[in-house]
Structures are given as C-alpha cells and as structure tokens.
Amino acid sequence: MPSPKKFKEQIRGEKIIEVTRRAKYFILQLSNYQLLVHLRMSGDLYIINSSEKPEKHDRLIIKLSGNKSLVFNDTRKFGRVWLTANPDEILGKLGPEPLGKEFTPQWLFTSLHKKHRQLKPILLDQTFLAGLGNIYTDEALHIARLHPLGISDSVSQKQAKVLHEAIRKVLKEGIRRNGASIDWVYRGGEFQNYFRVYDREGEPCIVCGTPIQRLVVGQRGTHVCPECQKLTR
DNA sequence: AGCGTCACCCGGACGC
DNA sequence: TGCGTCCGGGTGACGC
Numbered sequence: 386m387p388s389p390k391k392f393k394e395q396i397r398g399e400k401i402i403e404v405t406r407r408a409k410y411f412i413l414q415l416s417n418y419q420l421l422v423h424l425r426m427s428g429d430l431y432i433i434n435s436s437e438k439p440e441k442h443d444r445l446i447i448k449l450s451g452n453k454s455l456v457f458n459d460t461r462k463f464g465r466v467w468l469t470a471n472p473d474e475i476l477g478k479l480g481p482e483p484l485g486k487e488f489t490p491q492w493l494f495t496s497l498h499k500k501h502r503q504l505k506p507i508l509l510d511q512t513f514l515a516g517l518g519n520i521y522t523d524e525a526l527h528i529a530r531l532h533p534l535g536i537s538d539s540v541s542q543k544q545a546k547v548l549h550e551a552i553r554k555v556l557k558e559g560i561r562r563n564g565a566s567i568d569w570v571y572r573g574g575e576f577q578n579y580f581r582v583y584d585r586e587g588e589p590c591i592v593c594g595t596p597i598q599r600l601v602v603g604q605r606g607t608h609v610c611p612e613c614q615k616l617t618r
Numbered sequence: 619a620g621c622g623t624c625a626c627c628c629g630g631a632c633g634c
Numbered sequence: 635t636g637c638g639t640c641c642g643g644g645t646g647a648c649g650c
Contacts, residue, residue: 409644426643427628442628461628463644502621510621511645519643568642569630604623606642 392468396420396447408479408515412472421467421475422457428464431456479515483552488514494545497537504540505533506603508552517552520565520576520583523608525551527582532616533602533609539617582608 399415406412411430413420422430427442435454439446445457445466457466467475481487500507507513508522517525526533528551531544540548559565564574567584577584581591586599590610600607 423644425645459627461626461643463627465645500620506622509644
C-alpha cells in the first residue's frame with residue numbers, strides 16, 4: 386500500500402474492469418493497476434451511497450461514479466489492501482487453487498512427499514495450497530481421518546486421495562453455507578452449525594462419540610478426534 | 619533455502 | 635463493577 390497521497394493520485398480516474406479472486410485475495414482489475422484486497426479475519430467490502438455516514442471501523446473509502454462508494458471496513462485492522470501494477474509480487478508464490486484443475490489426488494500425494502512437514506502447517510501454508518484456513522484444515526483432516534501432527538511424506542496414495550476429496554468437500558460446503566460465523570465479527574454464515582471438530586472441544590465426535598480434543602499445532606488451535614485421527618508412529 | 623516462530627490487532631470473555 | 639489479561643484468525647518478517 387503506497388502512501389495515502391500516492392494512492393489517491395494513482396487510483397483517481399481508474400475504471401473497474403472486472404472483479405476476480407485468487408486464493409483469499411479479491412482482485413479488482415482497474416485500467417492501469419490491480420487493487421488487491423485481503424479481508425483476513427474481520428474485514429468487509431461493500432458498496433454504499435456516498436451520502437451515508439462512515440462506520441466506526443471504515444479503513445478505506447473509494448468514491449465511485451453514480452454517487453456510490455466502495456468501503457473497506459475492518460474492525461481488527463488485520464485486512465490488507467494493495468494497489469499495484471505487479472500483482473505477481475503479492476500473488477506469485479501462492480500454491481494451486483484447491484477447487485481448480487491442477488489440484489488432483491496425484492498432485493497432492495506427490496507434493497506431500499516432496500516435504501517432510503506436519504500435515505496441519507503444510508496445509509495452512511498458502512505457498513503449498515492456496516485457500517485453506519484454520520477451520521477448513523481441521524475439518525478436512527477429520528474427514529480424512531488424518532492427525533494434524535502426521536507427517537506429509539508418510540501419507541499413503543489412498544490417504545492422499547481421501548484428503549483431496551475432503552479438502553474439496555469442506556470448501557464447497559463452506560461456500561454453500563456462506564462461510565462460518567464463529568465470532569461477532571464474522572457474519573451471515575451457517576457453516577459453524579455443521580463443524581465436525583472445530584471449536585468442539587469436549588463434545589462428542591459425530592463419527593464415534595469420543596470427546597473432541599483441542600491441541601496447539603504451529604501456534605494454531607487445532608481440533609481432533611483422538612479415536613478417528615490416530616497418530617501413527 | 620526452508621522451515622518454525624512471533625508480531626500484528628481488537629473487542630469480547632474471563633478472572634480477580 | 636472495574637480493571638487487567640488472554641484469545642483468535644492469516645500472513646509477513648524474522649531467525650535459526
């Protein structure tokens with residue numbers, strides 16, 4: 386993000402050509418630049434009438450034609466905005482899209498075996514695979530019956546196939562249910578009502594009834610069924 | 619180079 | 635009740 390002054394100079398007069406997405410980034414293709422937006426945890430992006438009063442946590446307001454404004458609101462200031470002519474500097478290192486063609490069971494198996502890392506951190510690594518966050522990783526690993534501390538290159542072909550399917554399944558379900566609203570800053574989603582393990586410490590596993598355990602893996606709260614997700618050697 | 623760890627941020631939840 | 639502390643998310647910076 387350039388200085389506010391430079392940002393204003395650069396974006397003035399730009400036209401929004403199209404809006405796309407890569408991983409967790411919005412991409413607004415402008416005439417001469419790309420405006421990238423990452424909402425992180427608490428960010429939101431919406432259109433208002435320019436006459437409306439700013440909300441408390443509005444961080445960026447871009448005036449549009451037709452008396453409209455594009456608002457970036459972000460309570461926790463975790464979100465990020467970039468105005469750039471070289472989006473590859475930000476997006477270039479991202480791994481494949483989990484819902485894209487490149488992401489196949491064979492790709493997953495081969496890629497997991499190129500590394501020797503714990504499953505949870507590698508799945509959260511956006512340069513490995515772009516799009517899984519903490520919730521979806523826990524959910525996918527539970528479906529695949531794999532322990533978050535399992536090691537990437539010990540996953541079998543068959544397990545990779547199941548994990549591949551699980552990742553796609555949880556992402557599609559998350560999308561279908563408009564995401565998860567686990568905190569007052571996350572709004573509108575329904576996926577939190579269908580969690581298998583995430584945020585369910587002590588509650589019964591929906592598969593076997595064993596109480597779900599919470600542990601910390603790579604600084605992240607991690608939820609696991611100790612019965613379904615055995616850590617093998 | 620590649621991986622693990624930490625800081626960033628804030629309002630809500632919790633404990634005293 | 636009020637105050638202090640902790641927590642959680644994703645990622646870039648940092649360090650080993």
